[in-house]
Amino acid sequence: MDSLLSTMEFHQTVPEQFVLPPEKRVAGEINTSVSLPVIDLRGGPHCYVEDRDKLIEQVLQAGKEFGFFQVINHGVSEQLMKDIMGVTEEFFNMPKEDKAAFYSEDTSKTNRLFSSTIYGKDGPRYWRDCLKLACYPVPETINEWPDKPTKFREVLAKFIVEAREVSMMLLTLICEGLGLKEGYFEGDVSSGQVLINANYYPPCPKPDLTLGLPPHCDRNLITLLLQGEVSGLQIMHQGRWVGAAPVPNAFVVNFGHQLEIITNGILKSVEHRAVTNSGAARMSMAVFIMPTMESFISSAKELINEENPPLYKSFLFKDFLRIYTDLSAKRVDVMEAFKVNG
Known part of the structure; x- marks a missing residue:
C-alpha cells in the first residue's frame, strides 16, 4: 500500500524506480497539426440513423487511417459520465485503509488496486495507480466491486452496460461496412469479460523522466476511453506522436489486436501511451471488450482471397494473452509472433 501514488501527499522528486532509461523517455516533437477524427453517432445504440452508410464510412476511414477516433452523441448521458468520474475520483481519494482490501501486486488477480505497471520482470515502473475490475455481466460481478464510496457500485453498474452498448454498436457498423455476416462480432469474440481500468x-x-503508460497496443477487441479534462x-501516427486532446463528453475509441487480426490488417491496432504533467492530476476510465478465453480467433473468411491471403495465424485467445504478456505488450514483437511465417 505504501507504493500507491494516490496515498502520498505530494511528490517533490521522482523516486528512482520510476525514472526511465533515456531511450524510453518522452522525446521528439508532438505533431500538433493532426487531430483525431470526431464522429457523431447521432444518439447512440438506440437511435435510428438515416445516413447509416455515411456513418459506417466515417468509422472505417478513421480506423484505417488512425486506429483511433472520438465519438460524441453516443447515448451515454453527460450526467452519467460525470458520475462515473466523480465516484472514481472519490475512490482514489479515500484513506489508504479504506482501499487496502483491494490492493494487490498479484498480476493474476482480475480485481485489484495497484501502483504502476511493470512490463518485464525487471522493467521500470510507470507513474499511475490503477483500479482494475471485471464488470460484466453485472449481476455476476457487482459484489466483487468496491462498496466505497457509497454510490460506486450503482454508478458503475449503469455506466458499464451503456458503454458496452456503444462498443457493440460500433462493432455492428464495422461488421456491415466490411461485408461480414450479420452478428459476426457477437458471441465468443465479444462476450468475454468487460474489464475497466480506472487510472x-x-x-x-519531472514529467520528462517518466511515463504514465509505455507505448503499447491493447490486447482485446475494442476499447472505449473516458479521458476526463486533462x-x-x-x-x-505516421511515425510521430499525436496528442488526443479531450473533447467534452466524448469517448476515445481504439481497436485492439484482435480486431486487427480478424479484419486481416484492414483495421489497425495502434500504439499509444500516457504522458505525465507537473500541474494537474489526470484520471481516465478505459473499458475493454474481451473475447472469451476459449474464443477461436482467425482472420474472417470473407476478407480472405487470392489477392489478400491471411496475414495472421489462428489461435485461442488465452494463448494470445500468454504470448502478449511474455513479450511485454510490444506491438512489433506481438504481431510478428502471430504473423503467418512469423
Whole structure:
C-alpha cells in the first residue's frame, strides 16, 4: 500500500524506480497539426440513423487511417459520465485503509488496486495507480466491486452496460461496412469479460523522466476511453506522436489486436501511451471488450482471397494473452509472433 501514488501527499522528486532509461523517455516533437477524427453517432445504440452508410464510412476511414477516433452523441448521458468520474475520483481519494482490501501486486488477480505497471520482470515502473475490475455481466460481478464510496457500485453498474452498448454498436457498423455476416462480432469474440481500468496519474515533478503508460497496443477487441479534462493520451501516427486532446463528453475509441487480426490488417491496432504533467492530476476510465478465453480467433473468411491471403495465424485467445504478456505488450514483437511465417 505504501507504493500507491494516490496515498502520498505530494511528490517533490521522482523516486528512482520510476525514472526511465533515456531511450524510453518522452522525446521528439508532438505533431500538433493532426487531430483525431470526431464522429457523431447521432444518439447512440438506440437511435435510428438515416445516413447509416455515411456513418459506417466515417468509422472505417478513421480506423484505417488512425486506429483511433472520438465519438460524441453516443447515448451515454453527460450526467452519467460525470458520475462515473466523480465516484472514481472519490475512490482514489479515500484513506489508504479504506482501499487496502483491494490492493494487490498479484498480476493474476482480475480485481485489484495497484501502483504502476511493470512490463518485464525487471522493467521500470510507470507513474499511475490503477483500479482494475471485471464488470460484466453485472449481476455476476457487482459484489466483487468496491462498496466505497457509497454510490460506486450503482454508478458503475449503469455506466458499464451503456458503454458496452456503444462498443457493440460500433462493432455492428464495422461488421456491415466490411461485408461480414450479420452478428459476426457477437458471441465468443465479444462476450468475454468487460474489464475497466480506472487510472489515476498524480502530478509528476519531472514529467520528462517518466511515463504514465509505455507505448503499447491493447490486447482485446475494442476499447472505449473516458479521458476526463486533462490531456495525457498520445497516439503513434505516421511515425510521430499525436496528442488526443479531450473533447467534452466524448469517448476515445481504439481497436485492439484482435480486431486487427480478424479484419486481416484492414483495421489497425495502434500504439499509444500516457504522458505525465507537473500541474494537474489526470484520471481516465478505459473499458475493454474481451473475447472469451476459449474464443477461436482467425482472420474472417470473407476478407480472405487470392489477392489478400491471411496475414495472421489462428489461435485461442488465452494463448494470445500468454504470448502478449511474455513479450511485454510490444506491438512489433506481438504481431510478428502471430504473423503467418512469423
